[in-house]
Amino acid sequence: MINSDVNSPFFVPLGLLCIASPLRTHGHPTVVVDLEYEHRIGAFEPGDDDWLSRTCARLLAADPDVLGLTCLADTLPACLLIGREVKRLRPGVTVVLGGPGTFGVFPDALPRFADCVDYVCRGEGELAITALADALADGSDPSAVRGFWSCDDGRAVSCGPQPTTNLNLVPMPAYDAVPMGDYIRLSTPHIFDVHIGSGCTYSCKFCMTSTFWDRDFRIKDPAVILDELRFLHRTHGVTQFNFLHDNFANKRTYLDEFVSYFAEHNDMFEWGCAVRPDNVNPSLLRRMADAGCFNIFCGTDAGSEKILKSMLKMPSTKRTYEFFRSAQEVGIQFETNTIVGYPDESAEDLEKSLEVVFDAIAHGAVNSDLSVLQPLPGAEITDEYRAELEPLAYGLDTMGTFLPPDVRALIGEESAIFTGFSFIRSGNREYGYYQDVLRLSRYFTRRYYHLLRFLKQGAGLTYVACIDALLERAPLPVEEALPELLAHLEGAPARAAGALFTYDSMLAQFRGDEVEEELVNVYRRPATVGEKPHFLIADLDVDVVTMISDPREITWKPELSRPTVVVVYRASEAEVSTLRLTPAQATAFRALMPRDRDGREALLARVAPGRAREVATAVAGWCARIDASPDAPERTPRAADSPLLTTWG
Incomplete structure (x- = not known):
């Protein structure tokens, strides 16, 4: 399915390519249709009224015997409507659903949607779908294939899960099934995703990953991964990769083996991965950097001990801050994500989460993002708070997924099934408020960061108080509302804040015009559009350059009260520089x-x-x-x- 905002992140459909490869190996002609890609290049422009007919026409153009649809929680309702329409148009086509979006919904919902789907994959699909295609082609009983649920006389049935796959034996993804050159050019960020494994052994209550993979950690051998990187370099010239795995650092013995192997054999590739902050320490990060690691995604999840405990996460943020410092010291760039809107989240809990978000930026994070808790089907938190689920209604528009009226109607009719389109309202604020927090936090990690940091550290305000004050002035753009907020300050903090506002306003003029696009896509880099100043110069009565020299601590000191002339200019497409003049x-x-x-x-x-x-x-x-x-x-x-x-x- 497609995203409703063309500015949203865009990636190679690796799941489909992983499925296509073993199918081809077994002699099954396979066509990969990525409607998101076709939408990006203008080849597929669905409207609310004709999206279903156009989508089905596109999927049936190759006259398939089997139609496989991969789905997330956000796209499952649309996939079901597609399956129903395909079966109406071509009753002989076998419709198969797979992907994490099926978890927690099936098998219970299979009798309800038996007219939409023939088989639902349970777990990994690479070899399961191949065995199913073999059975259909051979005329043997497809319901005897392990790894699927199907419906028999109104009941969901299964022969059991597919045996655990040795990922080293699965053929390399079918990269030639899609125009890789276009994907490399259009995708954001412009590094190449490589699927290396799945699974996690932890039990975070908001996540369904570990349950989906039966708390198993599965990953390819380092030599197999390096061979794939070399292939991609030969065929597409790629040297920077992002390893797709739910928790790359989950198993210390494997990580030690991987780092040792890559330190010895990797002579040209940079790679990134996702870790928990409590799975890595300074010495390990140093070894990872020596082995080619240049970027790490770290799930910070929350800032308060109360919420972390409720999530079944770490007991405190101590390891999170250790990770910030260590990554900065060894020179690995990092990005984070923190969840807000958790049940029973107080203003103090939210403040601590925002502290983590902006402290990450202060420690050099290239991106520190937020997400609003989504009660995914199958997650423990969803079952625990099922009575407190509120359908999003108007909030559906903030999800970014293309949701035409008939998809919205299905979500409304089956809200108890599609819990991902709900919000847990229990001791916290309403969903719309957290969407505003997300938007403003993204804004301040990109613009007026120094000013907001000073308001917290030097003027005695809280992040929550600043956000609430700006929301009271919501009709005004942030840059116009900020002076009204500063008008309530007095004395030295007022002078310092005024100077920082002037300085941050200068920086903002060089960051590009696509502010809203950046807020949708956290990976979008600022671009120069239209007329830009050659340079900007300002006379200030506060030495802001010295004040922000350590972004971890932006406070007021009497010696900063001195006339300073500041010049700001773009040193390169990606860098804005500042001169402080006597x-x-x-x-x-x-x-x-x-x-x-x-x-x-x-x-x-x-x-x-x-x-x-x-x-x-x-x-x-x-x-x-x-x-x-x-x-x-x-x-x-x-x-x-x-x-x-x-x-x-």
Whole structure:
């Protein structure tokens, strides 16, 4: 299925490619249809009224005998409607559902949706779907194939699960089944996902992964993984990879083996992975970096001990902060995700979670995101709070998934089945509030971060109080509402906050125009669109550059109350730089910057020797650097008269 927002993250459909490969190996012609990709390139544009007919026409174009649909919790209702329509149009087509979206819904719901699907895969599907296709092709009894549920006389039946697969023996994904060049170009982030295994042995109450995989940790051998990376490099030139595994660091003995092997044999590839913060320590992170690890996703989950305990997570955030410091020390970039909206989450609990979000940025996280708790079918938290589930109704629009009216109607009719479209309302705030928290937190990790950090650490406000105050001014854009919030401050905090607002406003002008797109897709990098300033200069009465030199601690000190001139410019497409100028340097900058190279050299030749020439020469170097930046305009010479001469001549 497709995402309703074309700015959302976009990835290679690895699950489909993993399924296609063994099918092909067994002689079954296989076509992979990725409607998300076709939507991105403009080849598939469904509307609310015709989405089902157009989708089914596209899926039936290859005249399939078997139609396999992979689904998440968000796409399962649409997949069921597709299956029902396909079976109406082509009764002879066998419809098979798989993917994590089936968990917790089937087998119980199979009699209810027997007209939509013939077989539902239970667990891994790579070899199960191949065995099913073999049975259908051979004319043997497909209901005897292990790894599926089917419906017999109104009852869900199964021959049992598929035997655990040795992932080393599964053929490499069918990368040639899709236009990989387009995926590499369009996907975000622009690194290549590689499926290396599944499963987790932990019991987090909000997650269904460990239960789905029977608390089993399954992963390919390091040599098999490296062979696949080398293949992808030969065929597509990729050198950066993201390992897809639910919890890569789950099993320490395997991680030790992997790191040792890659340290010895990996001579060119960078890779990223997902870990729990309590599964890695500083020495292990250092070894991972030496083996090629450049990026880690870390689930921080919550900030308060109460919520962490309720989740069955770590007893505190101690290991989370150890991970932040260690990753920064060894030079591994990292990103995090924290869950809000958990049952019984108080304002204090939310504040502690927001502290984790912004502390991660202060420690150098490339992204620190939030998600609102989704009560997934099959998760322990969903069953525990089933009586407190509230259907999202208007909140469906915030999920991002393409949900036309008939899909919404099915969700409404079967809300007890599709719990992922609900919110647990128990001792916490309403769902819409947490969506606002998510949006504003994403905003402040990208814009006005220093100001928000100071309001927390230097002005005595809380993150929650700042967000609540901005929501009271919701019709105003954030950058217009912030001055009203600052108007309530007094004395030194007011001056410092005002200077930080000016400075962060300067930075924001260089970050690109797609603010809303960034908030939808946390991986989208700021782009330069339209007219951009060459540079910005501001006279401030607070030394903000020194104030933010350590982003972990942005507070007020009396010695920061001194006149400072700040220049901001784009050093490269991805980097914005700041110059802090003394009054003398500012005078030289204002005299030299409007000139071209020849004009600067002519003016420098007229400056008397000594300290003035040293300062002017250094500033001329900065000016040349700014002129080499991506936003630099064409230069026009100007006359040689200058206040510089009357000041220093």
